[in-house]
Amino acid sequence: MSQVYSRSMPALRRVIWQYPPQQFEMVQEWVDANPEGTPIAVHYHPANHSNAVLVATAMPLGGPRTPDNLRVLGIAAASCLVLLAIVRIAWTRSAAG
Numbered sequence: 001m002s003q004v005y006s007r008s009m010p011a012l013r014r015v016i017w018q019y020p021p022q023q024f025e026m027v028q029e030w031v032d033a034n035p036e037g038t039p040i041a042v043h044y045h046p047a048n049h050s051n052a053v054l055v056a057t058a059m060p061l062g063g064p065r066t067p068d069n070l071r072v073l074g075i076a077a078a079s080c081l082v083l084l085a086i087v088r089i090a091w092t093r094s095a096a097g
Contacts, residue, residue: 034040045051
């Protein structure tokens with residue numbers, strides 16, 4: 001017997017705002033559809049059986065975060081390029097003047 005905890009859902013008493021909207025309703029619908037005793041397929045870490053991950057998830061906000069991480073990486077890279085261009089322009093102007 002195991003328990004499922006969500007790392008992406010804070011305790012309701014600590015929530016100031018929520019993004020995406022209605023995430024609590026989505027998670028509550030998932031919980032209602034998967035009551036206690038519902039089997040969920042997991043992969044166990046061979047050396048540590050207390051460490052498990054879901055095989056497939058229909059859990060709201062579950063799954064990989066790679067697309068969001070790549071989007072943030074792209075924004076950071078573009079910002080760095082813009083800042084480097086501004087510094088280069090400012091540096092050439094100060095050297096010429």
